[in-house]
Structures are given as C-alpha cells and as structure tokens.
Amino acid sequence: MDVALSVRDLRAYYLTSHFGVEREVRAVDDITLSVEKKEIYGIAGESSCGKSTFIRTIAAAIRPPLRVLGGSIRYSFLDRDLYDLDERALTEMRWKHLSCILQGSMNVLNPVRRVRESFKDFASPHMGLARSVFFDAVKAHLNRLRLSPTVLSAFPHELSGGMRQRVAIALATVCRPEFIIADEPTTALDVVVQKDVLALILEMQREIGSSMIFVTHDLTVHANISNRLGIMYAGRLVEEGSTRDILRDPMHPYTRHLIASLPRIGDVTPKKGLSGAPPSLADPPSGCRFHPRCPLAMDICRQAHPELTALAPGRRVACYAVSPLVQPAHEAAAARKATKADKSAAFLQ
Ligand SMILES: Nc1ncnc2c1ncn2[C@@H]1O[C@H](COP(=O)(O)OP(=O)(O)OP(=O)(O)O)[C@@H](O)[C@H]1O
Ligand code: SF4
Ligand SMILES: [Mg+2]
DSSP states (O other), X not given: OOEEEEEEEXXXXXXXXXXXXXXXXXXXXXXXXXXXXXOEEEXXXXXXXXXXXXXXXXXXXXXXXXXXXXXXXXXXXXXXXXXXOOHHHHHHHBTTTEEEEESSGGGTSOTTSOHHHHHHHHTHHHHOOOHHHHHHHXXXXXHHTTOOGGGGGSOGGGSOHHHHHHHHHHHHHTTOOSEEEEESTTTXXXXXXXXXXXXXXXXXXXXXXXXXXXXXXXXXXXXXXOSEEEEXXXXXXXXXXXXXXXXXXXXXXXXXXXXXXXXXXXXXXXXXXXXXXXXXXXXXXXXXXXXXXXXXXXXXXXXXXXXOEEEETTEEEOOTTTOTTXXXXXXXXXXXXXXXXXXXXXXXX
C-alpha cells in the first residue's frame, strides 16, 4: 500500500476548567488509520462523535482548549511527524501540500475582502509567479472549474452558497496539493447544488491525483465519493472497510443501525430508531462506548474496550459480537508488546 497519511493511536481532548472544575472531552480517542495515495477515505458518524475534531487534528489546526495528547500523524510529503513541524514549516505546507475545504466557505474567504485577495494571500506565496502570470494561472484554473474570472472581483457575500463553495474548491486546489481534507463541504447546500459541487470535488481530485479525507454524516454522499469508509462513534473508530462492503454488509451494530435507517425509495416500513442518545464525551461509558445503546451488549462490553481488529483484508471492526478474534484493546496491546520483545530477543541471539 502506497501510504499518503498514517495516523497512529491519536488522542486529542478538549481540556477545560470552569470555576476550578477540570473537564476532559475525549473527542478523538486512540484512532489509527491510513489513507492510500489517490484514494478518498470517508469518515461518517452522527453529530458530535468527533469528526471535525479529528480533521482539525490532522490539519494541524488545533487551538486551546483542544490538545493533542498522544499518537503520531505522518504525511508522505513530510519527513517528520506533523507535530514536530515549527510554525514556518506548517505555513509552507498549507495550501501547497495540504489544503482544506470546509462547510461554509466563509472560513477561508474573508468577508470584507474581494476573492482575488484570498487567492493572493493563500496561493500566491506558494506558486512563485509574478503577479500578472499568477492571476493568469488562477483564471485558467477557474476556467477549468467552469467559473468566470469575474468572481475574483466579487466579495464573498455577493456570491451564492454554491458559487462560494466552488470558489473555495478552486482555492484549495489551485496549488495542486497532495492531500485535501474536506469536512462536510456540501452539507449546507441544496440537493442539486450539492451534486454539482461533489462532481467538481471528484473531478479536481482525479485531475490532480490528490489523496483525500472526506467527512460527512451523509452515507448517500459517501456512496458516491468515498473509496473506503471509517465509521466513528463517540470519539473512536468502530468499523473500517471499502465503502461497497460497508454499505452492503455492515458488521458493527452501530454501522448496521446507520445503514438500516437510510431512506429507500418505495420502502414505507417505519424505521426503528436506536434507544438512548450518544454519550457525553466528557464522561463516556466504560468498555465499548456503544454498550448502553447496543442490542447485543454482553458483560465484557461493559468492562473493556474492544480492539479495532482486522477480520478480513481491508476490513477492521471493534465488536466482540462480530468475531471471537476481537480482544479487549488492553490485551491486544500487551500481546503486540510481547511479540515485539520476542522479535528483538530473537534478533540478539
Ligand atoms: N471548543 C470546544 N470545547 C469543548 N468541547 C468541544 C469543543 N468543540 C467541540 N467540542 C466537543 O467535542 C465533541 C466532538 O465534536 P466535533 O465537532 O468534533 O463533532 P462532529 O462529529 O464534527 O459533529 P458534527 O457532525 O455536528 O459536525 C463534542 O462532544 C463537542 O461538544
Ligand atoms: S462490543 Fe458489545 S456493546 Fe459494543 S457493539 Fe459489540 S456487542 Fe455491542
Ligand atoms: Mg463536524
């Protein structure tokens, strides 16, 4: 596998203190995943499960009270861990190697400045072109995205939501980055515009050959765009596989619920909801975080968190009920440590 991004044992919590009461929101807990070159890795899960926190963490866009407490993040275009880069190296990396398309493009387009200024601020320093040549290149890029160069003279509020999102895609792709991170980029748009914007993202990703992490809670969008899917629940990754396999044959009880609740044309049978609500990440349940809502919960589920375990090529699941191969995470970690120690001993003999 030609890896573009490797995330290992990532932990990122919000650490707050109100009137002397310390609070820890465990939004990203022990996430390990890899993204291949040129693939689109989708992340799904219900609201507040930690998707955007994960995105902020891998984009090196963390601000207090969010803190990275452990783990590693390695991109193929960096010779070090992301968090070993200084501010200057991060600035050099952004837009050129790693760019973001977020929900509501106003996050990157300054509302009081014309669009051309955003291109000048973010893209120009990386392209090393004289001003007039730079804007010729930007106009050619806008043209490829079927956008009129007149958008450069507009203020963001003068453009429709769909048009602003297309401008944000143009800005995120003009430097042809190796990696693009997209967090709910089409969520605020109506269905017709959403389709158009998704097609544009796919077209750009294919043309540039970038790798992408694409976050949306909408599985129908993933069905159209993501090669693989990671399902998050309460700050953890609970299942991973090809989008096709996960949609056809979900294994984790939470994924099964997500897929069973998708609307289907002509199906008028009432959908059964899950009992209970997602847990507070400030005080998550012991063991498997899904146990208070899981119809299959057993004693062990309340006691120990299940390891996200490879059960078939390209398929990982964290659920005791799915396979006897799934062990408590602490036992799996101890077994890995012991195997490592055995290997080093054999090497020294
Ligand atoms: N600044 C903050 N301080 C404390 N907790 C926060 C902060 N921002 C987010 N959280 C908490 O972190 C958890 C994960 O939030 P996050 O925004 O990552 O979820 P999400 O999956 O992206 O949700 P959505 O689908 O609604 O965008 C939530 O419990 C949220 O309340
Ligand atoms: S580990 Fe237990 S509680 Fe968690 S999803 Fe599987 S059966 Fe349900
Ligand atoms: Mg979010």
